[in-house]
Amino acid sequence: MSKQSGLGHRFYAARTGANGPAYNLSGDIGSIDTCDVPLATLDVTGIDKYAYERIAIQGDGKLAWTGFWNNAAGGGVAVAKPWMTHEVEAIWSMGSTEGVMGFAIVGLMTNFPISRPQNGSLTVKPMVESDAGDVDFGTIVANATDASGANHTGVNTIYRGRTLTITGITKANPAEITTSTAHGYSSNDSVHISGSNSTPVVNGDYAVTVTGTTTFTVPVDTSAGAVGTTGSVYKTSTRFGGRLYVLVLGIGSGNVAVKLQHSADGVTYNDISGMTTGNLNATTSSAVITATPSTQLWLGYLRAVSTGTFTNAQIVALAHRGTGARG
Amino acid sequence: MAKQSGLGLSGVTVEDASNVAQDLTNDILDVTIDTPMGTFDVTGLDKFAFERLAMLQDAKVSYTFAWNPAAGGSVPVFTGDRTVPRQCVIPLPNGGGSGATATFTGLITSVSIPRPQSGQLTGKATVEMSNGTPLAWS
Numbered sequence: 001m002s003k004q005s006g007l008g009h010r011f012y013a014a015r016t017g018a019n020g021p022a023y024n025l026s027g028d029i030g031s032i033d034t035c036d037v038p039l040a041t042l043d044v045t046g047i048d049k050y051a052y053e054r055i056a057i058q059g060d061g062k063l064a065w066t067g068f069w070n071n072a073a074g075g076g077v078a079v080a081k082p083w084m085t086h087e088v089e090a091i092w093s094m095g096s097t098e099g100v101m102g103f104a105i106v107g108l109m110t111n112f113p114i115s116r117p118q119n120g121s122l123t124v125k126p127m128v129e130s131d132a133g134d135v136d137f138g139t140i141v142a143n144a145t146d147a148s149g150a151n152h153t154g155v156n157t158i159y160r161g162r163t164l165t166i167t168g169i170t171k172a173n174p175a176e177i178t179t180s181t182a183h184g185y186s187s188n189d190s191v192h193i194s195g196s197n198s199t200p201v202v203n204g205d206y207a208v209t210v211t212g213t214t215t216f217t218v219p220v221d222t223s224a225g226a227v228g229t230t231g232s233v234y235k236t237s238t239r240f241g242g243r244l245y246v247l248v249l250g251i252g253s254g255n256v257a258v259k260l261q262h263s264a265d266g267v268t269y270n271d272i273s274g275m276t277t278g279n280l281n282a283t284t285s286s287a288v289i290t291a292t293p294s295t296q297l298w299l300g301y302l303r304a305v306s307t308g309t310f311t312n313a314q315i316v317a318l319a320h321r322g323t324g325a326r327g
Numbered sequence: 328m329a330k331q332s333g334l335g336l337s338g339v340t341v342e343d344a345s346n347v348a349q350d351l352t353n354d355i356l357d358v359t360i361d362t363p364m365g366t367f368d369v370t371g372l373d374k375f376a377f378e379r380l381a382m383l384q385d386a387k388v389s390y391t392f393a394w395n396p397a398a399g400g401s402v403p404v405f406t407g408d409r410t411v412p413r414q415c416v417i418p419l420p421n422g423g424g425s426g427a428t429a430t431f432t433g434l435i436t437s438v439s440i441p442r443p444q445s446g447q448l449t450g451k452a453t454v455e456m457s458n459g460t461p462l463a464w465s
Contacts, residue, residue, distance in 0.1 A: 002400075003354065003393040006448030032442035039409050039436045045459060051384040053459035056410040056434050066444070094394070094448070101396045103440070137406035158398070161345050240408060322344070322408045 004094070006032075010143070011065070012247050012316045013090040014286040015083050016106065022089075022247035022285040022316070025067070028076025032092060033125065034064035035103055037135055061135025063090060063105045064127040069114075080126050084112045088128050089286040091247055091318050093140050098153040104245040104318045106134040106288050134288050136243055138320030142258065142304035145250075145314040149307045154266050157321055158192075158300035161235030169198040169228030173221040174209070177202065179233065182213045190237040190264035190299050193218070198228025205236065205265040205300075236264065236300040240322035241291035244304075246277050247316045248285040254310030255279035258287070258317055262299040269303050272296070279308065331420040338428075340416045341390075341454070343399070344407030348414065354392050354401035356449065358417060360429055361387040362462050386431045386462040387455050388415055394440075394448040405452040409435040412457045431462035 011029050014022035041054040067076040085108065092103045107130040116122045142152045168178035175198065185191070187210045196202045199222065206218040222228075246258045259276035261269040273296070277287035291298070304317045339355055340348040365382035392401040404413075414432045421427035437453040456462070 002397065003395045004448060005446050006394070006442040007446040009442065031444040032440070035440040035442070037409075037438050039434065041434060041436055041455065041457070045383060049383070049459035051386070051459050051461040052456050054434060054455060054457040059409075094396075101402055137402070162347055 006094070008095055010093040010096055011090070012093070012249065013080070013088055014247050016087045016089050016286050018284045019086075020285065021282045022249045023074060023079045024249055025076045025079065028070045029065050029067050030123070031066045032063070033066055034062055034127070035092070036060075036062045037137075059133065059135065061105050061107065061130035062127065063092070063103070063107075064125060067124045067126065069122040069124065077124060080109070080124070081112055083109045083126075085109065087131060089245065089247060089288065090128055091140075091245055091316055093143060093316065093318075095140070096143065098140055098143050099155045100140050101137065102140045102318045103137050104135070104288075104320070105130055106245070107131045134243065134245070134290070136245070136318070136320035138243075138245075138318045139302065140317070141260070141302055141319045142246070142306070142315045142317035145312055146256070146306045147312055148310065150305070151269075152304040152306070152317075154263060154269065154301045154303040155319075156266060156300065157302050157319070158236045163232050163234045166193070166196065166231035166233055167229065169196055169202055169222065169231065171198075171222050171225060171227045173223040174217040175202050175220045175222040176211060176215055176217045177231075177233065179214045183216065183233075185210055185216055185235060186239075188297065189235055191218075191233050192236050193231055193233045196228050196231035198222050199225030202228070202231070207264060237297055238321060239295045239297050241294040241296045242298055242322060243291065243320045244275055244277070244289045245318045245320075246280065246287045248280045248282070249314040249316065250312070251281050251310055251314070252312035254308060255281050256306050256308045256310040256313040256315065258315060259305050259307060260319055261303045261305055263301040263303070264299045266301040269301070272298060276307075281310075329422075331422055333419070336418065336420070338416065338418045341404050342413040342415075343404045344411045346411065346413070348416070349399045349404050351392065351401055351404060354395045356391045356393060359389040360417060360462075361389075384461040385456055386433065387453060388417065388431070388433070390452045390454075392450050392452065394450060401450065405435060405438050405450060409438070413454065415454055426464045428465050429462055430465065431456055432458045432460065
């Protein structure tokens with residue numbers, strides 16, 4: 001994947017609360033004029049410094065777009081104009097499929113200016129400003145219609161930590177790995193190992209058990225084989241927590257809940273504790289969940305799963321990794 | 328060697344949220360480096376012109392970048408955890424001399440992603456000094 005244009009994007013939004021469905025406004029929006037996420041800083045420059053010291057404090061977010069005048073039922077104006085002064089959840093997807101990047105915001109619609117210049121054109125420029133700090137870039141983990149409960153595409157959002165050199169692999173069960181420098185891992189962190197030369201090799205994705213500052217074990221039995229002396233390892237999990245944004249654009253019947261799962265290898269997934277929405281439907285169509293604790297462990301692969309008793313739920317979801325302290 | 332342009336740069340890096348330096352030379356479209364310094368006016372009554380003392384140095388680097396969401400690309404670097412200070416390195420042409428590579432550590436205080444009707448997609452990010460260490464030229 002390389003540099004991309006802004007063509008083929010999608011834009012979805014809903015008024016939060018029990019206020020109706022989410023809408024696909026993609027065809028009625030001509031441009032995203034503002035997508036700003038400023039971060040305020042606090043000057044903490046000590047008297048012993050010759051240059052500024054700063055720390056991050058309050059973040060913010062703002063999203064504004066230019067829309068065409070479509071006041072038909074379900075059109076961009078008919079849908080969004082009544083949202084003025086109310087809280088809105090919006091997801092800007094930089095593509096139409098799962099796995100693309102996206103931007104999500106929950107905030108107040110603070111302006112809905114309408115412009116009709118002399119040339120006769122008629123456009124609107126709605127603006128949404130964050131009201132509770134839920135503003136994130138992330139990965140689209142759901143963008144499909146589920147006939148019933150379904151697993152969406154697992155997305156590799158692997159956080160690739162520093163690549164460390166492996167200097168030793170024991171002949172044991174489980175095999176113990178030695179790194180050339182302190183690894184900084186905690187037990188149950190997941191790592192990716194490649195290039196090992198033990199017998200058998202220990203290449204793959206594992207949850208580690210830390211045994212020392214430069215040692216850890218992985219669940220591989222090398223006791224009948226041979227030691228290894230080389231390889232590379234990097235961490236593929238984070239303890240940053242995260243946030244999940246969900247919109248339901250339509251549902252045939254029933255209620256749907258969306259949960260987020262994670263995996264170390266993209267094959268075996270488990271639920272992330274606490275990352276399941278309440279029931280969503282055509283009336284209550286938006287949800288945002290922040291991981292608790294904020295240092296919750298998230299593995300590299302993420303997957304959205306729709307659950308509940310429902311038919312034909314059209315779901316869009318964005319997962320953002322990292323709302324808490326690094327770890 | 329005489330005057331040089333800014334074409335053909337290499338090694339322009341920004342650390343990601345895990346403090347791994349990522350080479351963004353191909354993703355960054357333009358860069359601006361500001362290194363203002365505060366001054367303290369100590370002009371004596373006996374002077375006819377300003378006397379000043381050097382005060383706190385600052386640094387701000389502004390990047391315009393193409394949208395590259397690949398691992399190690401501009402998007403994960405500039406949209407990752409922005410509470411983490413990042414080291415930025417900008418090697419400018421040294422003309423056979425030295426002291427043309429700027430290095431400093433700062434916070435990404437602003438990210439802006441407009442998507443105009445033309446369909447272009449570029450981002451703007453600003454990094455401001457955060458660790459009390461002046462921008463170094465080496």
